Amino acid sequence: MKNLISTLMWICILILYISFLTPKDLVAILDVGQGDAILIQEGDIQVLVDGGPDSSILYELAKFMPVYDRRIEYIVITHTHDDHIVGILDVVNRYEVGEILYYPVCFENANYEFLIQSFPDMRKVGRGETIRLKTFNINILWPILNKEGRECVKSFNGNVNDDSLVLDFEFLNKKFLLMGDIESPVESTLLKEGLISKEYDILKAGHHCSKTSSSETFIKYVSPSLAVCSVGVENSFGHPSGETLGTYLRLGVQYLLTSQKGSIQIK
Numbered sequence: 001m002k003n004l005i006s007t008l009m010w011i012c013i014l015i016l017y018i019s020f021l022t023p024k025d026l027v028a029i030l031d032v033g034q035g036d037a038i039l040i041q042e043g044d045i046q047v048l049v050d051g052g053p054d055s056s057i058l059y060e061l062a063k064f065m066p067v068y069d070r071r072i073e074y075i076v077i078t079h080t081h082d083d084h085i086v087g088i089l090d091v092v093n094r095y096e097v098g099e100i101l102y103y104p105v106c107f108e109n110a111n112y113e114f115l116i117q118s119f120p121d122m123r124k125v126g127r128g129e130t131i132r133l134k135t136f137n138i139n140i141l142w143p144i145l146n147k148e149g150r151e152c153v154k155s156f157n158g159n160v161n162d163d164s165l166v167l168d169f170e171f172l173n174k175k176f177l178l179m180g181d182i183e184s185p186v187e188s189t190l191l192k193e194g195l196i197s198k199e200y201d202i203l204k205a206g207h208h209c210s211k212t213s214s215s216e217t218f219i220k221y222v223s224p225s226l227a228v229c230s231v232g233v234e235n236s237f238g239h240p241s242g243e244t245l246g247t248y249l250r251l252g253v254q255y256l257l258t259s260q261k262g263s264i265q266i267k
């Protein structure tokens, strides 16, 4: 009897151990305070979209990645602002990174320049390019990159939020749309020029749910079931805007805030 109990105990420990080590397929909008970081994980392949404003990204990644997996296959820098890129400096020190993708907008920022100089192989990407995972592609919808050989390209309208990489993909039987910090002028362009598809399930809302993003026309068109605002507790920008949350409420779109829920995992 004693032997049987001990064998059963060992089997339980083994099952727990194996399930702990097995990577989970998931998308997590990570709670990195006032900034953005999104982890897309299919098996042992990871794509990290932005790294947040500081080293808190490391704690969040450790919650979702298997302990033995020290490699992140792709990092995507949506744009050049510190609340999206500073944490990437910590990630590249702690993990082996496969490839870093970015849209090469001309912008002066010490951390951005440090990344470009430290990683000369960073891949310049724009609309039409994809990131291949095991069973699906992540599509880059915006900006349109004119590869004319120059070091950097002029901002679309002078506001680098509007030069954010916009990504969509289908994974876990859901359609995801990640807007970076895109604001309403580009939301209109995406609609007017037919650059975006209809009816998503999950929206990582543009620009931390500020009032300059998530226009009613745009949200009606992409009609997500769930919008996630990546925001810090009591941040100095006043994000999310009550106006934007009002738009979601009016259109019957459920929304979640990382400042209230912590990291939001979709599986």
Ligand SMILES: [Zn+2]
Binding pocket: 035, 036, 081, 083, 084, 181, 207, 208
């Ligand atoms: Zn931002």
